[in-house]
Amino acid sequence: MAGPGTGTVTGGDGGGGPSYRVWALGGMPEVRAGDDLAELIAATRPGLADGDVLLVTSKIVSKAEGRIVEATDREAAIDAETVRVVARRGTLRIVENRQGLVMAAAGVDASNTPAGTVLLLPEDPDASARAIRDGLRDALGVRVGVVVTDTFGRPWRTGLTDVAIGAAGVRVLDDLRGGTDAYGNPLSATVVATADELASAGDLVKGKATGLPVAVVRGLAHVVAEDGAAADGARALVRGAADDMFRLGTSEAVREAVTQRRTVREFTDEPVDPGAVRRAVAAAVTAPAPHHTTPWRFVLLESAKARTRLLDAMRDAWIADLRRDGGTEESIARRVRRGEVLRRAPCLVVPCLVMDGSHTYGDERRDTAEREMFVVAAGAGIQNFLVALAGERLGSAWVSSTMFCREVVREALDLPESWDPLGAVAVGRPAAAPRDRPARDVEDFVTVR
Incomplete structure (x- = not known):
């Protein structure tokens, strides 16, 4: 496995079993408000093929969509994006934001943006993913899945990981309930967050500070929805209030x-x-x-x-x-x-x-x-x-x-x-x-x- 942002991660059992590749795309310019991300990605000559999954960092989506604001009062920006406070400790707030995501500071981010500004998350990350997917199909003639990713901390786990906040053309969940495991035991609660696993794989090569905001996964075409097939957006990954046992601090x-x-x-x-x-x-x-x-x-x-x-x-x-x-x-x-x-x-x-x-x-x-x-x-x-x-x-x-x-x-x-x-x-x-x-x-x- 190569280090973050340097090239390719290969997954598999090393013995001829299933495998996949993940690599970061180089050549992406600095993204500005109004840019067409599909055009910028296509211009890097990414060599995409049908069944690939594109992993796009939410920061460049936010920049392209003009979701950058002056940070004279970051707390006010967090307030504006907050629907519900989940937990508070000192100045740190874990909140539910307007996209339905539960995360620190409502996703308002002061990194990878000019001093004195903050980035807000895309208003509709699923719609953003659809626009990129459709744009790449028009520009390159390829059928790909797109996942918009952001970095989360998680309860009970130290460290950050990327997760899916938007998706298009990807089966975001793999519901195994009703099947059996290798020993014939019934699976009654197993639903795999496939889109989150893809997002984390992409983060291994994109890194956090390497200027590589886009990655590609190849070899997992089965997670890419056929044209016209049902494929939920990443909103389906958000646990509903009725099922959330840890809704509050x-x-x-x-x-x-x-x-x-x-x-x-x-x-x-x-x-x-x-x-x-x-x-x-x-x-x-x-x-x-x-x-x-x-x-x-x-x-x-x-x-x-x-x-x-x-x-x-x-x-x-x-x-x-x-x-x-x-x-x-x-x-x-x-x-x-x-x-x-x-x-x-x-x-x-x-x-x-x-x-x-x-x-x-x-x-x-x-x-x-x-x-x-x-x-x-x-x-x-x-x-x-x-x-x-x-x-x-x-x-x-x-x-x-x-x-x-x-x-x-x-x-x-x-x-x-x-x-x-x-x-x-x-x-x-x-x-x-x-x-x-x-x-x-x-x-x-x-x-x-």
Whole structure:
């Protein structure tokens, strides 16, 4: 294998098996806004053949498309290209940019560009790849695939590698699911990112500072789509949000779970994973508490029988209270229907306060404050629980009703006298996306002294 930019990389098993060649194209001039990249590449007399794959560094695509801006404020350029902040550490930001790519600084690059300027990624890298491919077909009469590449860092791996951000005429993914391996084992999750592997191969000869922005791969014609055949662009390589288990950094994930928590009143019939609820309880019991105590208990009503027994008893107690208040049967029925959110949930949790370890002072003021400390600690645990459920993509609704009939709840659930129910939490998969929360100005809730 030759060094970066010096010529050719040959891949194969050395024993007559499959092989390929990768080489960098020399003779590319400095690219300027408005240049036709296909014409510039054709002018180097690249000797392209049908089935070759051309690997083009995104920087020259950006230059040709005029994606160069004055860098008076690089952070502002990053802001303009950012759709969502994934993680932040100091001044470094990992973000999702407008092309859907998750990368450092939204792909805004100050290297290989004149001082005082930065390069933005192509607005539509797949369209850029199509234009180069079509231009080379017109100029040279060859059927090639084109991959536009950029340099990425990767989670859990040190070092950078090139990946595909745009593609045309290339089968970017090789889906092996449904097949078998050499031992006959079924392949159920194997989807190969072929375009990324091509991009990395090209980077071995292009290098980062050698002035060789274009490489060619030969010998892998099977990855080049026939004219008229379906071939996805590189956008197909971007993992969708629903399948992305690592969508956010740690602190950002916590903030999103807090801000995305909503009161959900309609649930699907999908069962709730008991493990997810227990993980949320594990988060709940990390809340602060007075005197090194553990004032939280969570009663998990995982069976329909237990939920029905509790809710029927609570409904009867509530109706009796409403009748004592002078409510009409119609108004009572209406209020009971509104309160049925707990019955519609596939899982129900009753958080309880225990005062074990509390102090008794014999002074009303201090004894009241002591109980308030424990109630606040229990509330912190419940909030942790709700936020952790949101992190598990579970909806929840905290309802205060058990606090109004504690004796009924203790009897229905066979709880100790010392356990004080603090409402109930309905848990399940939301039946619909929650409505947007009204905007709240933080300054309305802050007093500075």
